[in-house]
Amino acid sequence: MIEPVEDLCARLIRFDTTNRGHGQATGERAAAELVADRLTDAGLKPRLLERAPGRSNVVTRVSGARPELPALLVHAHLDVVPADADEWAVHPFAGEIRDGWVWGRGAVDMKDMVATVLTVAARWAEEGRVPERDVVLAFVADEEDTGFYGAHWLVDDHADLFEGCAAAIGESGGHTVPVRRPDGSLVRLYPVGTAERGVSHLLLTATGRAGHGSRRNDDNAVVKLVDALHRLAAHPWPVRLTPAVRAFIERTAAALGVPVDLATEEGVAATIARFGPAAKLVENTVRNSTRPTVLSAGYKVNVIPSVAQAQVDTRVLPGTQDDLLADVDRLLGPGVRREFISHQPPVQARVDSPWFDAMAVALRTHDPAAVVVPYCMGGGTDAKAFSRLGVECFGFAPLLLPEGFDYRAMAHGVDERVPVDGLRFGVEVLDRFLSG
Structure with a gap:
């Protein structure tokens, strides 16, 4: 048994x-x-x-x-x-x-x-x-x-x-995401992962002149690093609608009966805001991201170190890697170099394929009301x-x-x-x- x-x-x-x-x-x-x-x-x-x-x-x-x-x-x-x-x-x-x-x-x-x-x-x-x-x-x-x-x-x-x-x-993927339409009726979405953002974890290293903490130092590695991290964290990465993300937004909006506006970044944000719990599936995958997570510098409060380092969790949408890294280099500025801690390119399958169709059939066989949509995973x-x-x-x-x-x-x-x-x-x- x-x-x-x-x-x-x-x-x-x-x-x-x-x-x-x-x-x-x-x-x-x-x-x-x-x-x-x-x-x-x-x-x-x-x-x-x-x-x-x-x-x-x-x-x-x-x-x-x-x-x-x-x-x-x-x-x-x-x-x-x-x-x-x-x-x-x-x-x-x-x-x-x-x-x-x-x-x-x-x-x-x-x-x-x-x-x-x-x-x-x-x-x-x-x-x-x-x-x-x-x-x-x-x-x-x-x-x-x-x-x-x-x-x-x-x-x-x-x-x-x-x-x-x-x-x-x-x-x-393939799990139920229950969402209410504006009229209160329930829709059971089933997102199937057809893409993943790439993982490009970066190590940033700033170098400068060591010295006493009480003295002026215009070549402070910590200041260089902090300034570079602030530029990265504050940078408004543009919306880039990959095939999986665009299909998710359009098909989810159709299932929920809500309007779609993909012509502007504001329109994309407003559309996603209408998705209720399903917004979490897409809000992190309409753009790339660079999020500082680990800092390391110095060994004593009155000593300016010659080296300061940071790790940045960088996620890359399919087809955008070259543009992203070029922008990262521009934002880092002089005196800060980058290298990969890990580097795994994005993954992208066909949004419409016999495999996807077969998954949709399997779900609808056991939940006839299933609305099966492709989506891009934010992680890996x-x-x-x-x-x-x-x-x-x-x-x-x-x-x-x-x-x-x-x-x-x-x-x-x-x-x-x-x-x-x-x-x-x-x-x-x-x-x-x-x-x-």
């Missing part, structure tokens, strides 16, 4: 797979072994691969009835961000099921999808079914840091595992790794969510949880999509 998806999700949460970044992680091994066991029980032959001990990835291929069709990749990560138990109503790794919800770190990011995918595989085995095309399942390490032990390593060293994959689905996922193989990557991890539930606040937040009914819905939608 197949284990209920909510029980499997809770079981996965109980493995503490915390990733603190900079290579400091509890490790994914225990969770990966459970995943491998479930895949073996489903008649598959999973491979467990590690770049370093304990940093485990599990990959397997489900053979389809028509192997000549392009294969599909499903990827999900096993690691989670840290959680402070003192801040939570339940222990973040208790994996408690309470009042129709599964609680714990990873409930929506993203052990929920691990559980729904494994449940679909178990169902196929029990019912003697196979998908139409080959489906590669990859459960990976280290997404919450750099992917050095996970997806990026697999792409670099084990690309053969993904041979024939034309498209991929992963986290951050392992799609940045798999897209390097020429794979068209989408965010599609379906969940049915109730009105008033702040799904976006759950990822990396306190009291992370997912509804049991939402998980069961996800299994049905994934089964429909992956079987086709």
Whole structure:
């Protein structure tokens, strides 16, 4: 008998797979072994691969009835961000099921999808079914840091595992976003990720002349850096409507019955403001961003240092990178140099494609009122790794969510949880999509 998806999700949460970044992680091994066991029980032959001990990835291929069709990749990560138990109503790794919800770190990011995918595989085995095309399942390490032990390593060293994959689905899409029309009627949007902003984390270094803090110094590295950061933070990055963003705005506005004005920046802002909860899906992706996050300078209050540094979280829309970096260099000014801490280009799939259409059909099969729209993710996922193989990557991890539930606040937040009914819905939608 197949284990209920909510029980499997809770079981996965109980493995503490915390990733603190900079290579400091509890490790994914225990969770990966459970995943491998479930895949073996489903008649598959999973491979467990590690770049370093304990940093485990599990990959397997489900053979389809028509192997000549392009294969599909499903990827999900096993690691989670840290959680402070003192801040939570339940222990973040208790994996408690309470009042129709599964609680714990990873409930929506993203052990929920691990559980729904494994449940679909178990169902196929029990019912003697196979998908139409080959489906590669990859459960990976280290997404919450750099992917050095996970997806990026697999792409670099084990690309053969993904041979024939034309498209991929992963986290951050396919979940319900309930929104009210002006007349009060409810619309259930389902955003599917067709793009991601790129990640260009920058290290800025200002140099100057060291000296005593009590004396005039017109070559102060700290002042140069602060001035440059102020120019970056205050700069009004222009609105750039990429295909995914434009399609999201136009189709969401049509579903809600609200006017659209994309002719000016003010018009774009006014249009988005009419979207209610759905505004959060697009407000950060109409433009690039440069946000200072880390500062480092000096060692003593009465000493002017010769070097000051800052880190800037820079997010880049598809097709805008050259313009952005040229503007950054202009804003930094003399005496401040930049270098990349990490640099992962934007990801962009087709807004209208057979893959997107199939996802929409799967959602509408189980929610006939579903309004499926493309969108651009503001952050990043392992799609940045798999897209390097020429794979068209989408965010599609379906969940049915109730009105008033702040799904976006759950990822990396306190009291992370997912509804049991939402998980069961996800299994049905994934089964429909992956079987086709």
